[in-house]
Amino acid sequence: MQDQRLMIPGPTPVPQSVLQAMARPMMNHRSKPFAEILEDCTDGARWMFQTRNDVFILTTSGTGGLEAAAVNVLSPGDRVLALVAGVFGKRWADICQAYGADVERVEWPLGQAYDVERVKEALAKGPYLVLLMTHNETSTTVLNPIAEIAALIRRELPDALILVDSVSGLGTADLPVDALDLDIVVAGSQKAFMLPPGLAYLAVSPRAWEAIGKAKAPRFYFDLVRARDFKAKGQTPWTPAISVFYAMQEALRHLRAEGLTAIFARHERLAMGLRAGVRALGLELLVKDDAIASRAVTGVWPPAGVAANDFRKVMQDRFGIVLANGQGPVQDKIFRIGHLGHVGELDITSCLSALEIALVGLGAKIELGTSVAAAQTEFMRAAAPEPVAAR
């Protein structure tokens, strides 16, 4: 019998010590000890966001975080430009539309990333009050070039609010919020934070605060002004998910010990090792270009004659490895392998060795060991010091 191994893009595996931290008894959430936990967790989130902006921790899912960002800066009729590269880009646009915003969408074909040309074209039809971007588009396994697009937007529309959904991206790839001058960035606990679901994080810039003062969309639970007023007292406006805060303190201990640069490098190494393995088997990746490949999740087309869902079933039944289905237009057609959060090199080689056995069992003609060797090679290359000449 195999333990279950979660390889979906969230919830991600939670370290044992983080799970154990949740067994601590409840406490008064309006007390000095909780204020200290809140401060500690807020500092940690600020470190992950690479920001000196205000950061808020809301008791909700990532989608709730996206809604919080939208309703705090929008008024009905406000013009929003949504850059949509998949399901999650579309979801944020839908949220803004539900609250009466005038939403223009630029959509990219499956597996493609934002490009400067099309954004430039769309910006010319502006101005827009709000720009929506998705850092890591989980559904299409695409990493969007946020730095490049944000710089373009800042040049063309200096006062626009740049909102970034980094729910599944933060911690998997560098996103320096202050250096990129991003206005609201949203993250979630059950991704690279290595926590159970239940908390969403929002980094809010001074420019966003100005907009919040004018925004008329109705809000109460997600009201950031209330969140700010209570934070000044070391509290949250509403009762927070205390156990996930306990877990967060412990997870931050692990994350800080590893360091941001190492965390990004690890996610990059795992993604590239996995991609090398998949390629070595002659399988097709949903995203062909490494530069725009998600560092959190990888989409793969099964070989001809193998149904994606049959393959996922074998992976789960025989090896306990839980993979994700495709989303949107590729539902039931591809499978997605999550590799973010509490994941290491041996999770990738394990997954690839299982994948080989499963595919051969389903009739695919591949050579056993091939993908594992390719991933190992990639890991060793990534870990090796650069040759002196290249320095």
Add this chain to the structure above:
Amino acid sequence: MQDQRLMIPGPTPVPQSVLQAMARPMMNHRSKPFAEILEDCTDGARWMFQTRNDVFILTTSGTGGLEAAAVNVLSPGDRVLALVAGVFGKRWADICQAYGADVERVEWPLGQAYDVERVKEALAKGPYLVLLMTHNETSTTVLNPIAEIAALIRRELPDALILVDSVSGLGTADLPVDALDLDIVVAGSQKAFMLPPGLAYLAVSPRAWEAIGKAKAPRFYFDLVRARDFKAKGQTPWTPAISVFYAMQEALRHLRAEGLTAIFARHERLAMGLRAGVRALGLELLVKDDAIASRAVTGVWPPAGVAANDFRKVMQDRFGIVLANGQGPVQDKIFRIGHLGHVGELDITSCLSALEIALVGLGAKIELGTSVAAAQTEFMRAAAPEPVAAR
């Protein structure tokens, strides 16, 4: 040294086995095993609500649950009658107002419960689409007579929607949702459910579903139609707080073993024992009438010459007992003792024995042991079989 004893009206103490249940590894929330947990927890919540209506479990706080109820049935301009007996009644009215409803408020003085006369008077100025009531008003420690008022509303306005905030009430006092024909009732995990915060529960009647079909208030995260569609697939629309669901399965095992009638009787016995103790010391209760006294939390005026907050500080520093401050107009003037959830008779006698020591230490003239004896007497009376003649 003393362990901390939480005696606030939420979060409440969580049994050790329930805390441990949260240490279980994460799972895919879009899978058959999670569908089974969701079904089990939904059934358990339905049992607590005494309803066959749809019940939804949202990842949010109690306030989020109140907002979910409001935004799903309201359109801007809809007439709402809010029965306000304290901070939480006011909060729900504020939420409806934030979403553009035309809210009429009937307010009761501090420590008083809803009464038929004033509600009748207010209803005459109707019609109203929505009526808001608070079952247990935590801020003023009042238990409102929901059954009586709901019956009155049904007679006067047969089609009105009756919404009840039972966040801190459910499980502490009988609230048979179907028998009382209530349309949406809201509860929260960190109260009588004996769970950490993070989940809110909504019981939704067929009459409420009709209104939901017409309501135009903007909503996305809290949209109950999405919740219903996903529930049909054994899922929640957004990633749920999985660990609190694990905890909920275990807490329900305890709750079902005790039985609803016994749970209500226990909360009644604890409230009445505590009240007998407080009275025996000559201290004044915030709510004088036992019939409308909260079964979840008790408000007490400190004796002359003792500051409420000094008293709370001694209780915490010397005995580890965490009491709640007053809320609203009685903030810093009274103290509130929570006794809901995972609480028993000896928690009350412990609390009273500490209270006596603390008060004498602060200069109050009371006789040690008096309140403990009064509570013991009340417990023994409540536990004794009724005399044969009375049956």
